[in-house]
Amino acid sequence: MAEKKKAVIVGGGTSKFGVRQAHLLDMVQEAMKACSDDIPALKPMDIDGLIIATTMAGRHSSALNTAPLVVHRLGLSPTSICIRLDTLCAGSNSAIIVAKGLIESGISEVVLVTGAEKVYMPQRWETNFTQLAVNDHDWDSAMGLGVPPPFFAMIAKMHMKRYGTTKEQMAHISVTNYNYGTDSPNAHFGGRSLTMEEALNARIIADPFGLYDCCPLSDGASAVIIASEERAKELTDRPLVYLRGTGQHATHSMSSGWPGDTLAEWPHLKKAREVAFKNAKLTPKDIDVAQTHDCFTISEVIELEELGFCKKGEGGAFAASGAINMGGEIPTNTDGGLLVYGHPFGASGARQAIEILKQLQGRALHQVKDASFGLTHNLSGTCAQHTVVVYGKEPVK
Amino acid sequence: MAELQKVETVGIPALEGKYIGEMDIWPFECQEFNRLYPFFDNLRAGKFTTTKCKKCGHIGFPPGVICTKCWSDELEWVELPQRAKVVTLTETQAGAPAGFPSPLILAWLTFGEKSPLKHLLGRIVNCKEGELKEGDEVQFVVFDVPSHPIEVKKETKVCDRVFYAFEPVKK
Numbered sequence: 001m002a003e004k005k006k007a008v009i010v011g012g013g014t015s016k017f018g019v020r021q022a023h024l025l026d027m028v029q030e031a032m033k034a035c036s037d038d039i040p041a042l043k044p045m046d047i048d049g050l051i052i053a054t055t056m057a058g059r060h061s062s063a064l065n066t067a068p069l070v071v072h073r074l075g076l077s078p079t080s081i082c083i084r085l086d087t088l089c090a091g092s093n094s095a096i097i098v099a100k101g102l103i104e105s106g107i108s109e110v111v112l113v114t115g116a117e118k119v120y121m122p123q124r125w126e127t128n129f130t131q132l133a134v135n136d137h138d139w140d141s142a143m144g145l146g147v148p149p150p151f152f153a154m155i156a157k158m159h160m161k162r163y164g165t166t167k168e169q170m171a172h173i174s175v176t177n178y179n180y181g182t183d184s185p186n187a188h189f190g191g192r193s194l195t196m197e198e199a200l201n202a203r204i205i206a207d208p209f210g211l212y213d214c215c216p217l218s219d220g221a222s223a224v225i226i227a228s229e230e231r232a233k234e235l236t237d238r239p240l241v242y243l244r245g246t247g248q249h250a251t252h253s254m255s256s257g258w259p260g261d262t263l264a265e266w267p268h269l270k271k272a273r274e275v276a277f278k279n280a281k282l283t284p285k286d287i288d289v290a291q292t293h294d295c296f297t298i299s300e301v302i303e304l305e306e307l308g309f310c311k312k313g314e315g316g317a318f319a320a321s322g323a324i325n326m327g328g329e330i331p332t333n334t335d336g337g338l339l340v341y342g343h344p345f346g347a348s349g350a351r352q353a354i355e356i357l358k359q360l361q362g363r364a365l366h367q368v369k370d371a372s373f374g375l376t377h378n379l380s381g382t383c384a385q386h387t388v389v390v391y392g393k394e395p396v397k
Numbered sequence: 398m399a400e401l402q403k404v405e406t407v408g409i410p411a412l413e414g415k416y417i418g419e420m421d422i423w424p425f426e427c428q429e430f431n432r433l434y435p436f437f438d439n440l441r442a443g444k445f446t447t448t449k450c451k452k453c454g455h456i457g458f459p460p461g462v463i464c465t466k467c468w469s470d471e472l473e474w475v476e477l478p479q480r481a482k483v484v485t486l487t488e489t490q491a492g493a494p495a496g497f498p499s500p501l502i503l504a505w506l507t508f509g510e511k512s513p514l515k516h517l518l519g520r521i522v523n524c525k526e527g528e529l530k531e532g533d534e535v536q537f538v539v540f541d542v543p544s545h546p547i548e549v550k551k552e553t554k555v556c557d558r559v560f561y562a563f564e565p566v567k568k
Contacts, residue, residue: 125495128492128493128494128495129422129494129495129496131494132422132494136459137424138424138425138459139459140518141422141494142422142423142424142560143503143518143519143520143562144493144494144497144501144503144520145494145503145518146492146493146494146497147492147494149487149489149492150487150489150501150503151503151518153487153489154485154486154487154503154504154505157485157486157487158484158485158505161485204490205489205490205492206487206488206489206490207487207488254459254518255505255516255517255518256458256459256514256515256516256517258516262484263484263485263505
C-alpha cells in the first residue's frame, strides 16, 4: 500500500464576529479575504474541495443548499468535493476531520473548510424558536430546552456539589479569556475587559451562571485551508502544521441517553480524547496549548478534566491556579475562546484551528513559548457529541 | 426610468401580523405525520409510555419504529413510571424559548433503579419559583397544546395536540 499522504493546515482567517449588519455570504467572503491575506500565494483555482459548515443557513438565510452559493461567491470551481456539513457547534471542526481524510486518501489536494452562521435574522426573537430545532425537538425541546444555559447550569450545579467547584473558579475562566481575547480585532467582545468583581456581580442568566459565564450567540464566518504536505509547501513558506489525530464521539440526542453517572461526568469527551490521542500518537502531557469549547465557564472546567489535563473533579482549582494562563501548564483559549471571540456555531472549530496554527508557527497574539503540539475541542448540541483534533509541528511517524 | 408599480404584495408581509412562525415548539403528533402517534394517544389517556422490543426486551426512550439495541421492528407499547426524583434544577430568568414562560423551571429527573428510563430533563409546572428543591418528588402531568391544521385531500383536518411535563407531588 502506498504511504498515506499527510494533511496540513496552511492558513486561515475569520470575519468580524458579533451581531453583524451583514448577510451570511458577506461574512463568508470576509473570512475568505482574511484567509487569502494569510496565504498570499493562494488563488481560487488552487482549491479543489469545499466544505461549508453551517446550521442556521437554511432557517435564517434561506440558504439550505449552501455549498453552491459559497462556490459562486468565492469564485471557486471545486472538482473533488463540494458539500455542506452540519454538526452544529462542531461544524467546521468536523469538516476539518473530513478534509484530513480526503487529503490523506488522495481524493483532494487543497480543501477550503469554511464555517458560517447568521443567527440574528430576520428578527432577533426568531433565534429563540430556531434553538428548539437544534436540540431533539419533539422530546427535550418540547420540555422548554432551547438555548443551552439551563442545561449547562444544571451541569455546573452538579459539578459544584460533587467536586466542590466554586463560582470564583468559574469566574477565573471568564476573566482569563477576556484577558486573552480583548485584543483580538475580530472578537465579538474585542476591546472589552472583565474583572473578577464584575464577573461575580453580573446579572444572573440561569443560576449559578451570571452573564459572563455564558458565551454569546454570534454572527460570523471563518475559513481555513487544509492541504497535502506537497501542495502546502507550494502555498506557504511558514513552518508546516500537521493534523496528527482526530476523534469524534456521539452517544445520544436527548437527555434520556446521557452517558455519564451524573451531569458532571462527560465520558463521551474522554472517549473522543482517547481516540484522538491514539491517532496522534501523543498524550495530554504533550500538548502545549489548547482551544476548548468554553460555551460556558463550567464547560472549560470539565473539558480540562476529561481531556486529561488534570484529574477528574479538579478542573476548577486547576484553572484558578493559573494553569490556563500564559506560562501555566496548559494555556487555554488563548484567542479569547467562545466566551470572548464569540460563537457562530459552524465557524468556531475553524477559528480554534487558526489559533492553534498561529501558536505552532510562533505568530499568535498571546504566544505560548515553543509550542509544538496543540489541540482543539468542540462539543455540540446538549453536550451530545465531542470532537477533538490534535495538531503538531511534526507529522505522525 | 421604470416607474415603481403598485401591485398587491406577493409573499408574506412580515410586519403585518401575517408572518408564519414556522418554528412550531410542539411535535407533529397525528397519524398522518408520525408513526409514534400512539405515544400521544396514550398521553391523552394519562399514560406515559414507550416501545419495548419483543425480541431482546430492550426498553428505549424515546419510543421508535425499531429497537435501538437489536434493530428488530417487533415492538410493543409499555408504561413508564410516572413519578421521578429531582436531582438538580434550574430556574431560567432570561432567554426562555419563545412560547415558554419565564422563569422556566427545568429539572434533571431520575426514575429509580428499576426503571428502564434512568434520567430525563423535565419541565416543572404548577410550581412557584423557589419552591422546588433537590430530592423532591415530581409526577407526570398532561396538558393541551395548540392544535394545527393539515390538508387531507381537499379537506382541512385539525390535529389536536397534548404534551407532558412534571409537577411537584403535594407533601
